[in-house]
Amino acid sequence: MQNKNIFKSLTLPNGVELKNRIMMAPMTTCSGFYEGSVTNDLIEYYRARAGEIGTIIVECGFVDDKGLAFPGAIGLDSDDKIEGLAKIAHAIKEKGSKAIIQVYHGGRMVEPKLIGGQTPVGPSAIAAPRPNAPTPTELTADEVDDMLNKFGHAVRRAIQAGFDGVELHGANTYLIQQFYSPNSNQRKDKWGGNRDNRARFPLAVLELTHDMVKQYANKDFIVGYRFSPEELEVPGIRFDDSMYLLEKLAEKGLDYVHFSMGAILRPSIVDTQDPTPLINKYVAMRSATLAKIPVVGVGNVVNQSDVEAAFENGYDLVAVGRACIAYPDWLDRIKQGEKLELAINSDKREELNIPMPLWHFPLVESLIRDVNLTVKKFKPGNFQEKVNDESYEFLINVELGKDFIKDMQLVNAKEFNHEISDNFSVIKNKIIESNSPHVDAISGATTQCEAFKKAVTKAMAKSNKEAILAEGGDPNDKTYDIVVVGSGGAGLAAAIQAHDLGSNVVIVEKMSIIGGNTNKASAGMNAAETKFQKLKGIVDSKDLFYKETMIGGKNKNNPDLLRYFVEHAPDAIDWLDNNGIELSGITTTGGMSIDRTHRPESGTAVGGFLISGLVKNINKRGIEVMLDTSVTEILTENHKVIGVKAVDEDGTIQTIKAKAVIIATGGFSANKQMVEKYRPDLKGFVTTNHKGATGSGIMILEKLGAGTVDMSEIQIHPTVEQTTSYLISESIRGGGAILVSQAGKRFVNELDTRDKVSAEIIKLPEHYAYILFDQQIRVENKSVEEYVSHDLVIQGATISELAQKLSIDAQSLTKTVERYNQFVDKKQDQDFGRTTGMRHQICKSPFYAIKIAPGIHHTMGGVTINTQTQVLDTDKHVIQGVFAAGEVVGGVHGANRIGGNAVADIIIFGMQAGKKASDYIKN
Missing domain, CATH: 3.50.50.60 (FAD/NAD(P)-binding domain)
Known part of the structure; x- marks a missing residue:
């Protein structure tokens, strides 16, 4: 693929000519106002990136005020948003680029805190398979029809705002994808069940889009569709499911389809033994009808060679993401033959027109390099390290550049299951993105992640010594202004x-x-x-x-x-x-x-x-x-x-x-x-x-x-699970939980000082107690999820059932909870004088208990x-x-x-x- 072909025009199925084959990928900026309207910073951000690039795809606009999946999202949910959106469209178009906006609803991926504490909605009342995910409310048949209308009106607003097109967001596990997924959609009506029924919703969204285009736009209006080719979940969308849906969408008419992946040549995440890039499978499997629709690739496109690799493997268009944030004039630089590094100097935010919320977003934060840093030098090369967690020995190859971590490979990956390989992949990406081994571990795989990180730490230490020696220095001569001992x-x-x-x-x-x-x-x-x-x-x-x-x-x-x-x-x-x-x-x-x-x-x-x-x-x-x-x-x-x-x-x-x-x-x-x-x-x-x-x-x-x-002043904490030494957070009691004895009775003001509460537990004949709480307290205290995941929590649908599981007299425990609930109503604890943390009754099923006793906590x-x-x-x-x-x-x-x-x-x-x-x- 010659350089000139990157800049060659492309004609879409609707006859619109794109001046080149490069798009700016839609990326979350979190830079809208709290209710979804457009800020001036956002307008200037897009204006700065328009011009040479053929098409800019603006970040997704939510169709409903319960559909925003991240803070600072922009909205397509009401007509009063049109004026602001028009400013973005105008800023892009006046510079000579096409302006397209994504249309979406977050569905079950919406965090309740983003929508005023309301419960998100979805095709079925099934929580996403991620920690602490809320269970959505299932949309009724009438609400599904209403949701489709909201998508239609969102498209109308995009047209009236002056955009050249829309991209229907059927990816990233948002609502359109949720309807097609057998994991998130387990409905029994016409919108769920077999694959054809699950395809009804995305097809209906496309059909309504065409209706709005006929009514409010002209034939030049572009309609694209973004899709995630696979889901890891079982059951979940597989690649042949995606091909099936894309063929049906193609029959109804699309101007492009857009892969949503982290790398343009990514292979299957389900069949990990097959290294074939999914784009190759796509090209081989598509029908003549689908072949007429241009396909967009995205993911880790930084230099000309990345674009060429995309074209050589079958993509017609390439969407550039973070490189466009770091380099608003990215296409100009590629024309001039520059070799680019994906990094942003810390003093360039205003010059690059990057809104402050986007500057602090992990997508960008990982690219920022402090211009005042004296970067630790590495001797470029490969360093192989053996590290262990509690079960396995890992052989890890760490490749270092002069001042950055270039790559990591788990050499003995074949010895381990897919879960370990997946964990390694996640940590590897975090380390490379932040250029540091000091990144967050994966919940539930902490020791494993620490082993992976340790391999990088050891490799960096060796490489640094070699770099210093190569320059004639003494690696043991370490001089600083201040040594801080301890990393808490x-x-x-x-x-x-x-x-x-x-x-x-x-x-x-x-x-x-x-x-x-x-x-x-x-x-x-x-x-x-x-x-x-x-x-x-x-x-x-x-x-x-x-x-x-x-x-x-x-x-x-x-x-x-x-x-x-x-x-x-x-x-x-x-x-x-x-x-x-x-x-x-x-x-x-x-x-x-x-x-x-x-x-x-x-x-x-x-x-x-x-x-x-x-x-x-x-x-x-x-x-x-x-x-x-x-x-x-x-x-x-x-x-x-x-x-x-x-x-x-x-x-x-x-x-x-x-x-x-x-x-x-x-x-x-x-x-x-x-x-x-x-x-x-x-x-x-x-x-x-x-x-x-x-x-x-x-x-x-x-x-x-x-x-x-x-x-000699050593504090014991009253609520410690004794078999694991897990501390049960005081915030649980602060949220409304009570302590009960094996007799099913309260025995202390639960929010008295730790020494006093501990002393009262030790006085009990059994020397232990139970912390008792309900579903509402669990929802308000995410730390409970960790206790649940470690099997520390006993659960009952009723207080009586919980009492039975704890071998406590049910009548006694029921009376205790009822009496406490009366105190909550009156905000007066007549038994123990508790005055704080009496937020609401313990009455929302299910009910929970954790067996606790004091443990040494603080000196x-x-x-x-x-x-x-x-x-x-x-x-x-x-x-x-x-x-x-x-x-x-x-x-x-x-x-x-x-x-x-x-x-x-x-x-x-x-x-x-x-x-x-x-x-x-x-x-």
């Missing part, structure tokens, strides 16, 4: 803050994964007088927060540290929000009288959400993280820090030079000997902590003469610091250049930590440590 929330916050203040930072972590104990945090982050409280009408005060924390800590809290903590908590919430980590959902925990526990709006556990967001910020800034490396000593010279001594997993001892050290290694709850030393009465208790919480940072600092405080004691996070010696003098934050520090929480205060602690004092360490090295 405090360490990550400190590193980000120090980096942003101009410091060269490295994070050293003894474990194989980032996150520490923060990964396990579930409730949320306490703060008073925040913008999110104000938005929800919650009146709070820092003074009240201070008072309740001091009471919870039995007045043992360090007053100076606590005052700094409550005063800066709202700033920490804002800092997270400014870094893309929004904690706008609010609940309460024990010991708090006001809703001030901030968490993700979705109700998911705060820990994983927080670490994921912080790691994205670490990756974005290119901050180096050394995993499997233990710091054993802080090195000083003339009473000044000069670095740390560390040992890696191979036993290699190294010196890391630095001017300041921040210790953020967490507490010692997982160190049995240390716990028993300070609290012999806790011998034999399980711990909720990860195995790295051994107090190593305290020991390192004690070698320097650091003082400690409150070491309030640790090293002494001042409000500057400087570590103090035993005489309360500052140890110069040494800072600490998080659970390694004592004094903040006193004798008992309030739930939600630990997450606030790590962010507030992590930020402060990063700032003060940077100030120290500058001065």
Whole structure:
């Protein structure tokens, strides 16, 4: 295929001539107003990309206000949207490109929070096979007819807005595809059942589209159809099903069909043993009628060679996605023979006319490279690593470029099942997109994913050493401004803050994964007088927060540290929000009288959400993280820090030079000997902590003469599942759950402080209890899904059935729940004085229970610091250049930590440590 053929015109079946064979792919920008109207940023985004390119396909417009599948979506759902849409169409057309807009409805893929908490709709009441997916309401026959009309009117509005065409979105598991899928459509009427019946809906949408074109447009109006060729689900759409539908659509008349895939030459995701690209199968299987309709390819098209490969394999048109975001003048650059790299410099957003919501969308965020970074050098080449999870040994080939991760291959893939291969593929794509091994693991396959990531970490370390040696340097001569020891929330916050203040930072972590104990945090982050409280009408005060924390800590809290903590908590919430980590959902925990526990709006556990967001910020800034490396000593010279001594997993001892050290290694709850030393009465208790919480940072600092405080103050958490040590989040009780004994009775104010609730459980004859809740509490607290997935939850359709499964007297448990529900109505707990978390009755079936007992959860004691996070010696003098934050520090929480205060602690004092360490090295 010669270069000139890329620019050759193409005539569509309706006679319209496209000036070249390149389209801009439709991509989510999340840049519309909240109700779906068009913003000026969106208009300029499309204007900047129009001109040389033949056709621009504008992102999908929803046909109904219950159909938006992502925030900031644009709408085709009402006539008042036409004016704004017309501005987009005009901006594209005046530059000389054709303007097409996608038409869709998200169906069961819609998140309830995007549609005001309503339940999404679908062909059948079957949830999508993804975590926490809502079960949609099945559309009635009349509602299906109404939905078709909505598609028709959406097409009319596209015509009236001046678009040259529409692309019917029958892909990405949205509503049109849902009707055709045997997985999502299990109806018994004419719209479901056999393949012909399931095809009725997409065919009816196309027929209505043609009707609208005849009535409101002319024969030049373009009608395209996008499809996903296969589904993984069983039952699900297979490739021959797609071909069957496309043939029927072709008979009714289409101007193009558009594959929806991540790569133009992708083979089957179902028959993974067949490497044949699906486009080759498509060309071989299509009829003469379908062959007359141009076919569009999309996925990983960056350079001219990618376009040529698409044409050589049978595509007639090529849609370019992320390359058009990075290069608005992409086609000009290809004409000039440029070889392009898919990356965007961090200072180019305004120049490239990229709206802010799109800039922060993962699609684009993974492309951004900080222009201020000193990129870690690699020696290009292949590095093969052996890594293990708990069951298998993986042989992974990692290919590195000069400053990027080029590819990964699971060499011994044939030894494993498809699930492992699929997991590897997902992690590989995440790593390559973010150019970092520090990416989110797949739920349910964490240890496997960590093994895959570790292979990349090891390869990068080897390659970096070789690159330094090749340049005549010493790979063991590592020099930074600041070493941060520990990669939990405090360490990550400190590193980000120090980096942003101009410091060269490295994070050293003894474990194989980032996150520490923060990964396990579930409730949320306490703060008073925040913008999110104000938005929800919650009146709070820092003074009240201070008072309740001091009471919870039995007045043992360090007053100076606590005052700094409550005063800066709202700033920490804002800092997270400014870094893309929004904690706008609010609940309460024990010991708090006001809703001030901030968490993700979705109700998911705060820990994983927080670490994921912080790691994205670490990756974005290119901050180096050394995993499997233990710091054993802080090195000083003339009473000044000069670095740390560390040992890696191979036993290699190294010196890391630095001017300041921040210790953020967490507490010692997982160190049995240390716990028993300070609290012999806790011998034999399980711990909720990860195995790295051994107090190593305290020991390192004690070698320097650091003082400690409150070491015997060790908190036990009342609700721990004993066989797995899973902590059952306090947000469940904050959401309305109760605790009952084996006798089926309440025995405590469930939201009293943790020490008091734990003590009451221990007093019970059985020394355990059950946390009891209903479906409404489950819906509002996504952490429940994790407990369900690990078989920790017992379920009953009625309270009596649940009681039977728990071997509790049914009458007793029923009376207990009924009595509590009366208290909820009156907002007065006459038995135990509970005043918070009484949100609604426990009455929505099914009902759930988890057996719990106390477990070691938090060590309030640790090293002494001042409000500057400087570590103090035993005489309360500052140890110069040494800072600490998080659970390694004592004094903040006193004798008992309030739930939600630990997450606030790590962010507030992590930020402060990063700032003060940077100030120290500058001065």
